[in-house]
Structure formats: structure tokens, C-alpha cells
Amino acid sequence: DAGVIQSPRHEVTEMGQEVTLRCKPISGHDYLFWYRQTMMRGLELLIYFNNNVPIDDSGMPEDRFSAKMPNASFSTLKIQPSEPRDSAVYFCASSFLRDNEQFFGPGTRLTVL
Amino acid sequence: AQSVAQPEDQVNVAEGNPLTVKCTYSVSGNPYLFWYVQYPNRGLQFLLKYITGDNLVKGSYGFEAEFNKSQTSFHLKKPSALVSDSALYFCAVRAPLGGGYNKLIFGAGTRLAVHP
Numbered sequence: 001d002a003g004v005i006q007s008p009r010h011e012v013t014e015m016g017q018e019v020t021l022r023c024k025p026i027s028g029h030d031y032l033f034w035y036r037q038t039m040m041r042g043l044e045l046l047i048y049f050n051n052n053v054p055i056d057d058s059g060m061p062e063d064r065f066s067a068k069m070p071n072a073s074f075s076t077l078k079i080q081p082s083e084p085r086d087s088a089v090y091f092c093a094s095s096f097l098r099d100n101e102q103f104f105g106p107g108t109r110l111t112v113l
Numbered sequence: 114a115q116s117v118a119q120p121e122d123q124v125n126v127a128e129g130n131p132l133t134v135k136c137t138y139s140v141s142g143n144p145y146l147f148w149y150v151q152y153p154n155r156g157l158q159f160l161l162k163y164i165t166g167d168n169l170v171k172g173s174y175g176f177e178a179e180f181n182k183s184q185t186s187f188h189l190k191k192p193s194a195l196v197s198d199s200a201l202y203f204c205a206v207r208a209p210l211g212g213g214y215n216k217l218i219f220g221a222g223t224r225l226a227v228h229p
Contacts, residue, residue, distance in 0.1 A: 043219045104156030
């Protein structure tokens, strides 16, 4: 298995633009997580899905952030409009069954100018 | 509320010496505890977990962790450090969300530097 796949690996955009981050979880995994990592705030859980249904989105910073999981093999995290404070590394992770270890993707490094 | 603390921002160890990365936790109920490692420009990788059973948990790459209920600690250890162990280490605790769902709460991370 290729592991969790994220694209793009790097994204540089200007303030106000829409940004879409993509994730393909490991096949067969039924949980998918989106995290954000910054120096100031560490690793934060933004949202997670179970069987494509959002379970907890309390970590989503504000309405500018949205996430979808249209099927078991694909999820997106969208920021519209983007702001410089959104600059961070965004990780997608997946796991099989509850409380099992999470497998992380390589991350998307987002820079908003 | 569930929480986890990693009291050291950085740990420096000489290669070949034993290493310890500290973690303390606060939970209501039985703790589910995890350690992850992050190498530069990579995602987190699972090392080991404690759910129940033996207090000494063995994991990947020769790492182990000791669960101590009375001290509410879950320190990560390795008998002999390698330069390649240099990375960022995260402790995590399971936090219930209700409805049978849980999430992980991660500590701030400890940077381990192993010197030749």
C-alpha cells in the first residue's frame, strides 16, 4: 500500500485565494483525520470522519474552512478565502477501527502571502 | 478533561547512551496512550500504544514506554540511542467525544537530539 497520499505537497498562494488540499486515505481505513501543525499551536485536530461522515469538526477554525469526504477514498480540505495566518503544514491521517494507530500522510505545506 | 504534557522542549543525548522522553497525562477513566515520532518534512509515525496489560510496552525501532499509573506518566525510553533517532516525539492521549467516538490529544512535542 502506498500509504496516505496528500496533494499538493507545497502550496503558495496569495491572501484571498481559495485553497484546496486533497487526501487519499489507506484503502480499508474507516477513519480520516485532518490536522494542522504550526510552531505556535503545535498539532491541532481540525475535523475527522468515520465512514465518510463528519464526526467532530470543533477544531475547524472558522467558516472559511470546510472539509468533505464524498467517498471512502478521497477527502478535501478547503480554505476560502485564505489568510496569511492559515500558513501551516496540514496533515491527513487515517486509521482502521476505533482507537487504532493513525497513519499520517506527508503533509501539505501551505504558505499564504 | 483529558490532557497530556511533555515537560521538555528538547532532550540531548550522546549516541549509545540511554534516552528518556517524558510524558504525563490527565484522564478520567482508563488511559489510552500513544507515542508518535516525526522526522523532518514527514508526517507522524506510530511508535507504540498502551491500552491495558503490561506496564512496559515495546514498540518500533527499539523504543519502549513505561506506564506508571500512580505518577500518571508514560515515558518513552530506549536503552541505546542512535543518531538516526533524532526527531520530534509526540505523546498523545485518547479523549472521548461522546457517542462512542474518541479523538487523540497530542502533546507539544519533544525534540530529541542524539549527538555522535
